[in-house]
Amino acid sequence: MKSIRLVLLASFALAACSNLPPNDSAPFKAYPNPYNPTAGVLTIEKLSGAYATTDQHDLSILDYNLTEVYRATVTPSAVGKITWTGIDNAGTKVVPGVYYVKVIVSKTTGVEGADAMFKLAVQ
């Protein structure tokens, strides 16, 4: 019975450590969504808050299984806007499916908790 209690405790400990990143409540939007990689670029726009125009972001695209298929440090093309051309790290257009877009504001901004992760449907 002691072993059972240990397993249960481990299960609860794992669950309690869950610290999901902001999910769809992030102050970002990506458009168009659904996105067709052959039809243009994806624009990721910050909806609120203040970042300087030149603030850099790390853009990470993850597939359904949360495997990172693309990561780059990008400079906003306009105030609060960054873009993605729909390619993976190998330079190939990603295939249809659900992806997760993760935006990480550069640590040089000193902005805490600015990570955002939201769903993107790729056609």
Place this chain on the structure above:
Amino acid sequence: MRITLGGFLAAALALPAYGVTSSAEFLQNGFGAKAAGLGNGYGVVVSDPSAVYWNPAGLAQIYTEKRITQTVEAPKGTEKPAGDDEEFNKLLDDQNSSGSKESKMVEITERGLQTQLNASASYLSNGRLMYFGAAGMTLGNGGIGVGYGGSRVASIATYDASGTSTGSGSYLSHVAYVGYGWGTGPLRLGISGFGVREDVAGGAVNGAGINVGAQVAVLPPLLSVAADLKNLAAIQSRTGGSFKEMGKLDTLFSFSMQIQAPPPNSNFKLILGFTANLDRPAGDGVKLNMGIAYGFSKYMYAMLGLNGSKPAVGLGLNVGKTFHMALSANRDVLGREFQYFGELNFAF
């Protein structure tokens, strides 16, 4: 050039985590709590209808053992070989023509009909829901199985090209399997075919593939091994937007071995193996699969697993041979995301 297994695995694991992408990603995650709890090293363990996904050779284990007593005529002095009725019967055939005979009562084990139902559901972080249901029954020297599963991701905030909100959409995927596993002696072989469809907010992906596998009881019950190849020759076509193209689903090769403590302490099971994505060696590389199952009693067991970088814990429940349940929590690649699995299996 001599390549050691350790060197190969080290090189594979050191590869960068990127590469080309492929459709039907949910098929790589796997279904079921028992599999998750054992680190997805499940191809050597599976013996229920979910084998249509994990390793169709496991379908051959869907049967009951029916023991019948039979009177036979055997040459005097003939002894029944321990634990092998087929060998005994062959011995009788060979020797019945010579020597004096005597009547013997022997106990013979035959395959009896069994039907199993298996259902599982899992919630993965970031809104991913996965589910799978399968049914299987004894057929000849094996078992036949069918299965249906899928995934749903809801509440995808949608926007038009100018960034104006258009509400929300969903991603739905479906996969259906049919398979057969056949066994003789220590060898089991299986094949299943599947069709898959993904609906992505205005676009769709259709595909199909096959899954072939084997299970071998090398030193029963101490050592068993299994190999499985998924998605071989699968193709996909996608429509939506302004283009169509043909592509390929991922091809996954998995190998697993089960080491079980000998009786009377056979309540400990160790699973070791690996899964390789043959289409994306530079991306997914090779994942190590490890699992430990320990039975506290005939009713309850615990699992610890490691699937690549994802550790899992699980708890299983057995009630006779008719009801199995497993729960597991799995930590995924981001290190702060969790996956929860539940599974039920009924045998009749």
